[in-house]
Amino acid sequence: GENVEQHPSTLSVQEGDSAVIKCTYSDSASNYFPWYKQELGKRPQLIIDIRSNVGEKKDQRIAVTLNKTAKHFSLHITETQPEDSAVYFCAATGGYQKVTFGTGTKLQVIP
């Protein structure tokens, strides 16, 4: 089955700096890669996703890149703000199958 690894487990950045979270997956059949943000005690919320037919997707301060050959994908947050502080999860799926999540990255943005 699919295995998703996520790094780093914790990340502290100064407000205004960029943050990068990296994930790798094992199943070459995976073709959909969503990212979720989870604040303490709340549900995971989809913030951006990418399908395997594109290499990069951007939405304001958030971007995701995908390298299918290397089986890795990354989340980039620019101009970080304190409200970006949360746990971020990457995930991978073949779309019509179960979604496998990474172990999460706790991001702390220091004002």
Add this chain to the structure above:
Amino acid sequence: GAGVSQTPSNKVTEKGKYVELRCDPISGHTALYWYRQSLGQGPEFLIYFQGTGAADDSGLPNDRFFAVRPEGSVSTLKIQRTERGDSAVYLCASSPGQGAYGYTFGSGTRLTVV
């Protein structure tokens, strides 16, 4: 409804008891997933329904866990003979089409087995 609704939001039960957790998906969503999230971990897949049928139940940890979705809408996760290790947040998600594209999570049920 406006979102995925899960009830109860919190459930405390004694070891050995039976519990039912309910998920009410967004109206019209055909795909429904159950996950379990332990503290500090990512959501762990349990079971996936497409309509009324379980398309993939490979994540159910053992035969104490069972889930149904009889009419293709509301789903119930059932846990028999609960154990302390079952304590976690149980999350439900639904999506409009086949599979996981753009699906939405509910707020979860926090289950505590004492």
